[in-house]
Amino acid sequence: MRYHIDTIPIWDAFKTDCECPLCKIYDKCETEFISSALGGSVMEPDTRIEVNKNGFCQTHLTQLYAQQNRLGLALMAHSHLKDLIGAVSEQAGKLEQAMAADEQKSALKRAAQTVAKNAPYLGQADSLTDLVYARTQSCFICNRLKTAMARYVETVAAMYVNETEFARAFEGCKGFCLEHFADLAACGRRYLSGKQQRAFLRALLKVEQDNLARIEQELEWYTLKFDYRNADKPWGNSRDAVERTLAKLRQWKKP
Ligand SMILES: [Zn+2]
Numbered sequence: 001m002r003y004h005i006d007t008i009p010i011w012d013a014f015k016t017d018c019e020c021p022l023c024k025i026y027d028k029c030e031t032e033f034i035s036s037a038l039g040g041s042v043m044e045p046d047t048r049i050e051v052n053k054n055g056f057c058q059t060h061l062t063q064l065y066a067q068q069n070r071l072g073l074a075l076m077a078h079s080h081l082k083d084l085i086g087a088v089s090e091q092a093g094k095l096e097q098a099m100a101a102d103e104q105k106s107a108l109k110r111a112a113q114t115v116a117k118n119a120p121y122l123g124q125a126d127s128l129t130d131l132v133y134a135r136t137q138s139c140f141i142c143n144r145l146k147t148a149m150a151r152y153v154e155t156v157a158a159m160y161v162n163e164t165e166f167a168r169a170f171e172g173c174k175g176f177c178l179e180h181f182a183d184l185a186a187c188g189r190r191y192l193s194g195k196q197q198r199a200f201l202r203a204l205l206k207v208e209q210d211n212l213a214r215i216e217q218e219l220e221w222y223t224l225k226f227d228y229r230n231a232d233k234p235w236g237n238s239r240d241a242v243e244r245t246l247a248k249l250r251q252w253k254k255p
């Protein structure tokens with residue numbers, strides 16, 4: 001396995017005390033992608049086509065808005081809007097044509113189609129809604145993050161089998177959020193084999209299970225602290241156990 005990406009951010013993340021080093025990398029990439037999204041690169045034709053086609057999800061639109069670059073956001077949104085208007089108008093034209101063609105048919109044929117719910121223009125109406133749904137359900141930043149994270153996950157697995165020092169850091173971390181745990185397991189399954197694969201999967205399972213048990217204890221102590229008999233006992237690591245449990249379960253971040 002080759003290294004697909006710079007290993008410094010991986011080392012930095014694994015040296016950070018956190019519930020998931022891959023979430024740390026994700027956050028770093030997200031910040032970088034958001035701050036560059038409204039810069040010069042978005043005006044390059046390839047990027048602009050991708051942005052126009054995919055748009056941005058709600059989370060990333062909010063983050064882009066928080067950048068305070070109103071002109072950059074307006075230019076990007078304007079380009080996206082013009083492209084959307086073109087695409088919708090093309091589909092709407094086809095739907096209009098198909099409906100008009102339907103009206104030319106005999107009353108009998110149309111009645112049969114209505115009963116069977118298979119008028120040809122209905123397919124055209126589906127194409128229009130499919131186009132709009134595709135645009136509302138995609139995100140330029142999410143896509144970039146997905147590609148970057150796949151590379152980081154593969155590189156983590158490769159570093160584990162190639163670098164003893166990193167393997168120790170991996171085994172000593174506090175585990176991963178559930179999604180990144182599954183990503184690592186799937187990556188080990190896909191890209192490693194034999195002895196290396198088994199060693200990686202074993203280490204991953206151990207670190208994850210140990211740390212799920214650890215956080216379960218921390219969360220339990222958090223709940224027990226509400227009992228007046230425990231009021232004077234020390235918090236230990238449990239003061240922020242709720243926040244860290246949510247981070248473990250769903251990459252959650254404190255707003
Ligand atoms: Zn994570």
Ligand SMILES: [Zn+2]
Nearest residue numbers: 057060139142
């Ligand atoms: Zn997004």
